[in-house]
Amino acid sequence: MKKNQINVEMIPDSELKPKFESEDDIGFGQIKTDRMFTARYKDGVWQEFTIKKYSKIVLDPTAVCFHYGQTIFEGQKAFLTSDGQLQLFRPEQNIARFNLSAKRMMMPTIDPNIYLTGLKELLRLEKDWAPKSVGSSIYIRPAMIGIEPSIGLRASNEYLFFIILLPSKAYFPEILKIYVSERYIRTAPGGMGSAKTGGNYGGSLLEEHNAKKKGFHAVLWLDAIHRRFVEEVGAMNIFFVYNDNVYTTPLEQDTIVHGITRDCTIKLLQDIGYKVKEESLAIEDIIKGIKDGTVTESFGTGTAASIAPVGSIYYQNVDYVMNNFTIGSVTQKVREKLLGIQYGKIPDPYGWIVPVE
Ligand SMILES: Cc1ncc(COP(=O)(O)O)c(C=O)c1O
Structure with a gap:
């Protein structure tokens, strides 16, 4: 897609939002920038590529997404x-995963070129919103929803794709206390x-809420069949x-x-010299370990x-603390490398960085 195919709507200066004064209290996902990128899928094609003022979406109550x-x-x-x-970090991977999600949900895929060009152009216009401190960044939320009014159970024929930008600090500011869900999957x-x-994510909210009420940061999910093997966290x-x-x-399942x-x-750990095994661990082996x-x-x-x-894992009414609730050396090493590459402090030998301009 050529840049001039995006219709960039002008926003008068008087309608631009004031930027945050201090990065200390920007939080995560609370601040939205001035503009958003949108595209519509109609009559079997993506069209109406627009960068416009961040605004509400008005839909029919029978829209399929609801x-x-x-x-x-x-x-x-x-x-x-x-x-x-x-700079962006491996955006082509997000685009590929977005399109896999789309296929699974019977939604149209989007041309990677539309997604990336729209995103880069939006970021270029909103660059002044980027926080400067390490750990902070512009969090990018691309999304697609089925918007056709249709109460019959079938896939929508119309879709809205949008990208919004949320200058944010780190999601978790501290060492994590994890809660293993024994009740839900x-x-x-x-x-x-x-x-x-x-x-x-909707199905995970109840247990996430239960865990947070008890003072934990997130839920560790076990596999649905055996209720033993660790899967992932929220x-x-x-x-x-x-x-x-x-x-x-492992990813196979x-x-x-x-x-x-x-x-x-995985790549960074292997390059540092650690052996990485993509194997399921049972929760009882982790606790024993x-x-x-x-x-x-x-x-x-x-x-x-x-x-x-992760500082502790709560399972069967016991909180198991690891590494005296401090960051371990493996975690520290791989974290430094990743952040170093993302913030341009160390060279990127992997080709993960994609400059916006
Ligand atoms: C359920 C879940 N697991 C894992 C991840 C981590 O994925 P990534 O490293 O691509 O952000 C995410 C975030 O996207 C997630 O929502």
Whole structure:
């Protein structure tokens, strides 16, 4: 798509929002920038590529997304380097995953070129919103919803794609206390667990709420069949350092989100010299390992959370603390590398960085 195919609507200066005064209190996902990118799918084609003022979406009450869950989204970030460059991180991976989610939810895929050109142009216009401190970034939320008015159970014939930008700090500011759900599951083989679709998250809200009420940061989900093998955390993939190897849940069952941070973490760990095993660990082995000292660290990985150290795991009414509730050396090393590349502080030998301009 050529840049001039995007209709950029003018916003008078008087209607631009004041920028935040201090980065200390921007929080996560609370601030929205002035503009959004939108596109419509109608009559079998994507059209109406527009950058306009951030605004509400008005839909018919029978729109398919309200009833049959045709909603998908992505989560990615743009980082400001110390020399003032705004850069994306592996955006082609988010686009590919977005299109896999679309296929699973019987929604149209989007041309990667439309997605990336729209995103870059939006970021270029909104660059002044980028926070400067390491750990902060512009969180990017692309989404697609089925908007055709139709109460019959079938896929929508019309869709809205939009991208909004939310300058944010780190999602988790501290070491995590994780709660293992024994009562509920997030997804099952044959379900839609690897798609980033609203229903997967909607179904997790009750247990997330229960866990937070008890003082935990997030839920660790177990597999649906055996209720034993660890799958992933609310919005993160999970890693354990066990017997000097690093373990993470395999992707084959398609029950977990195929995390881009997970993929980077595996590569970085291997390049640092650790052995990574993509194997399912049973929760009772993890607990045993914490008790006998063979499980030495755990961390979650995700775009929003980055690499987040796990300090304790609550299972069957007992809180098991790891590494004296401090960040472990493996977690520290891989986190420094990832953040170093994302903020342009160390070279990127992997080709993960995509400059916005
Ligand atoms: C359920 C779930 N697991 C894992 C992840 C981590 O994926 P990524 O590293 O691509 O952000 C996310 C975030 O997208 C998620 O929502």
